[in-house]
Amino acid sequence: MTQHPDLLVEQKRAALYVTLNRPDKRNAQTPSLWMALHEVARTLDPSVRVVVLQGAGDDFSAGLDLHIMSPEGLPGEPKLPAIARARGEQETANLIGTFQEAFSAWREVDAIVIAAVQGHAIGAGFQLALAADLRIVTDDSKLALKETSLGLVPDLGGIQPLVDAVGYSRALEIALTGRWVTAQEAVNSGIACLGVPRSELKLATGQVVDAICENSDLAVRELKKLMVGASRRTTAEQLQAEREAQGRLLVDLVTPAGFDRSKTHSHDHHHEH
Numbered sequence: 001m002t003q004h005p006d007l008l009v010e011q012k013r014a015a016l017y018v019t020l021n022r023p024d025k026r027n028a029q030t031p032s033l034w035m036a037l038h039e040v041a042r043t044l045d046p047s048v049r050v051v052v053l054q055g056a057g058d059d060f061s062a063g064l065d066l067h068i069m070s071p072e073g074l075p076g077e078p079k080l081p082a083i084a085r086a087r088g089e090q091e092t093a094n095l096i097g098t099f100q101e102a103f104s105a106w107r108e109v110d111a112i113v114i115a116a117v118q119g120h121a122i123g124a125g126f127q128l129a130l131a132a133d134l135r136i137v138t139d140d141s142k143l144a145l146k147e148t149s150l151g152l153v154p155d156l157g158g159i160q161p162l163v164d165a166v167g168y169s170r171a172l173e174i175a176l177t178g179r180w181v182t183a184q185e186a187v188n189s190g191i192a193c194l195g196v197p198r199s200e201l202k203l204a205t206g207q208v209v210d211a212i213c214e215n216s217d218l219a220v221r222e223l224k225k226l227m228v229g230a231s232r233r234t235t236a237e238q239l240q241a242e243r244e245a246q247g248r249l250l251v252d253l254v255t256p257a258g259f260d261r262s263k264t265h266s267h268d269h270h271h272e273h
């Protein structure tokens with residue numbers, strides 16, 4: 001299992017809890033953390049049905065560790081401005097490509113990924129939340145894309161899910177202004193699927209985890225693939241993907257023991273395998 005001082009990874013039954021664990025620095029993120037995060041996603045055990053991305057302490061994440069951008073940099077981490085100056089834009093873009101994998105990987109895994117967000121989720125923090133399939137926010141959550149005010153752009157895959165959630169114009173406005181998106185706006189606009197009091201985040205997240213795990217493992221895995229690609233497939237491609245997925249599921253339902261009605265309703269389906 002991946003080792004990183006700022007990352008806790010703990011499996012409880014079918015749920016993997018991945019915790020950014022640098023609360024004294026508001027869970028600021030580093031490239032080495034991103035390597036470790038990508039490794040967790042890449043090596044996910046098939047028994048993991050749900051991943052919960054969360055932050056230790058009062059905040060989800062204050063985004064990129066800004067010391068990376070200083071001339072001194074951070075020990076053990078790439079010095080981004082120096083690399084950009086010395087190696088040029090193509091090599092810098094290639095390096096960022098490796099960072100992006102820590103974010104894009106969560107759409108590619110079969111497991112459902114939930115971001116459980118409290119407090120601040122800024123820049124790379126907001127983008128990590130956007131990399132999840134579902135977001136639960138607490139009433140004290142404040143999300144913002146601050147990249148533009150640093151002379152940069154959001155580049156960790158957050159733009160597409162934000163545009164999908166709130167539309168082009170609102171997404172552009174959020175990134176242009178760097179303003180706070182409150183929990184209420186996040187829920188109303190579809191960025192988050194649930195808003196809860198701070199004290200209930202753990203409970204609410206657990207309930208969503210349980211609700212997902214009550215359904216057929218195979219159906220949930222197929223469903224995520226169908227949904228992830230839905231807005232970018234043609235109607236014909238989407239229909240094909242849906243009927244092929246259903247074909248696989250129906251074959252599983254009717255074989256080898258014949259049609260078992262209990263399987264379609266059973267809350268214990270996943271225990272039967």
Ligand code: CAA
Binds near residue numbers: 026062120147155
């Ligand atoms: N990088 C490094 N250290 C950070 C940090 C960050 N992004 N955010 C907070 N910290 C550190 C602070 O330096 C401070 O450290 P010390 O105790 O050693 O001084 C500690 O965490 C606590 O921070 P604050 O005292 O500021 O805590 P607060 O509760 O008053 O404020 C905050 C919290 C609003 C998150 C504030 O810390 C803040 O604005 N942080 C910076 C947020 C930011 O601009 N992030 C970059 C976004 S852009 C991005 O992520 C880049 C990208 O994608 C390209």
